[in-house]
Amino acid sequence: MSTLVTGIGLLVTNDPDQWGHESPLPDADTRSADRLGQIRDAAVVLDGDRISWIGRATAAPAADDAVDLGGAAVIPGFVDSHTHPVFAGERSDEFDARLTGQRYDGGGIRRTMAATRAGSDDHLGAMVDGLLAEMTRQGTTCVEGKTGYGLDLATETRSARVLAGRVDEVTFLGAHVVPPEYAARPDDYVDLVRGPMLEAVREDVSWIDVFCEQGAFDTDQTLAILAAGRDAGLGLRLHAAQLHPTSVIAPAVEMGVAAIDHCTFLSDADVEAIAGSSTVATLLPAAEFSTLQPYPDASRLLAAGATVALATDCNPGTAFTSSMPFCLAIAVREMGMTPAQALWSATAGGAAALRRDDVGVVRVGARADLLALAAPSWLHLFYRPGVPLVSHVWHRGVHHDLSVPSLTF
Structure with a gap:
């Protein structure tokens, strides 16, 4: 079964060769952030326990199911x-x-x-x-x-x-x-x-x-x-x-x-x-x-x-x-x-x-391990320390909805 994860305000792929760089903030550390391979207004398709498609939400293919994250930031699973x-x-x-x-x-x-x-x-x-x-x-x-x-x-x-x-x-x-x-x-x-x-x-x-x-x-x-x-x-x-x-x-x-x-x-x-x-x-x-x-x-x-x-x-x-x-x-x-x-x-x-290339990255063929934050940027992990920001987790393609509400900014 395939799932379209859409409504991703900012996606970290850790695949800069494929996606390049989009700084999350004008004054961000662009040199080190280049490695994050970020995409704005993105979508991901998960098929079973693997990622089958990544790109702009406007070009996303159809899938059996869909989850709209409403502008949340998404990063690879830790x-x-x-x-x-x-x-x-x-x-x-x-x-x-x-x-x-x-x-x-x-x-x-x-x-x-x-x-x-x-x-x-x-x-x-x-x-x-x-x-x-x-x-x-x-x-x-x-x-x-x-x-x-x-x-x-x-x-x-x-x-x-x-x-x-x-x-x-x-x-x-x-x-x-x-x-x-x-x-x-x-x-x-x-x-x-x-x-x-x-x-x-x-x-x-x-x-x-x-x-x-x-x-x-x-x-x-x-x-x-x-x-x-x-x-x-x-x-x-x-x-x-x-x-x-x-x-x-x-x-x-x-x-x-x-x-x-x-x-x-x-x-x-x-x-x-x-x-x-x-x-x-x-x-x-x-x-x-x-x-x-x-x-x-x-x-x-x-x-x-x-x-x-x-x-x-x-x-x-x-x-x-x-x-x-x-x-x-x-x-x-x-x-x-x-x-x-x-x-x-x-x-x-x-x-x-761990000498693995199938985790820690959002790439076609990689394991379907993602997490969504109740925040518009991954920087909130540091900006708001101690706050439980992880709202959704996909582990080997299995969805865990943690029902963490996002603030309105």
Whole structure:
């Protein structure tokens, strides 16, 4: 069944080669906005779970059904390329402790590990489903989800199976931290991750990830785990430079990691290595908001020519938010991004971090993932922070009408 989505006042396609540029405001940042490929007075036809036509509303073809958005702005669905949605328990007391002076050191992961090991598959699945429903209501239509709160063979395997079929991309993060039972023999745990644990999850995951940080895994351990994942046919991802500088960036880029996430403490050589490669720097502003760490400098990466993505890092300890609009607002206020750069990074940038070209873009043949705002411009995501502006979501062509009224301007 086909649906004509019309009454689009301003459409962001992220396809500038096809659509060029129409500045949303006379004084907008036209240089970075050029990447958004905007069309005024547009329409889109969705056919099943794919986009089949895009153009001016006056030239729109007939379809089986029609939705008139009355002049709303429409953008690609957000692509959240870094989340940890399969877990049990909550850690709000840690957030309170940090706000009263306790420093974040990554130790709370083991607390979630204990609750997750005790959780049933049904309980873990309900948590993932609940978070995905929150994400959909806030315009996220493509989600990467990691294991990493089991840290034993049985629970990592269960976590991967819970995620498979629920999220778009499943990542194996057995190398989140070393669990307590291996504290005195971390290399044995590395062997477990890159051997039996990797083999057990292999059929349910597409990516492997490692937390390379003091108190987690060092550079040599990280590269050994990534190499095992690569040899097993998995794509490579990496948590790095969140709390301290690291020596892992250049060798990880050379190994071909798709994304390095956090990227707070980067040297000039690290920035140069990322900018000269296809590796995406994924920035996670909600983590710094929660941990009170310094925010990464997105403008430094962008000026060097790096591809930047924004993601939520949704997890129970350090970034318990499912809201990409919240992360966009922080990015422009604290990380040196323009609104256009932030919007691109939360859509097309996330797709690049997942090495996908069918999401994060409004293009014929792409997945039918769109969101409409109760506003005439996507700039209202930044202009009106904290306001629930997502009024309609199309996820794989399925329409969710959130009944958010638009103000009259």
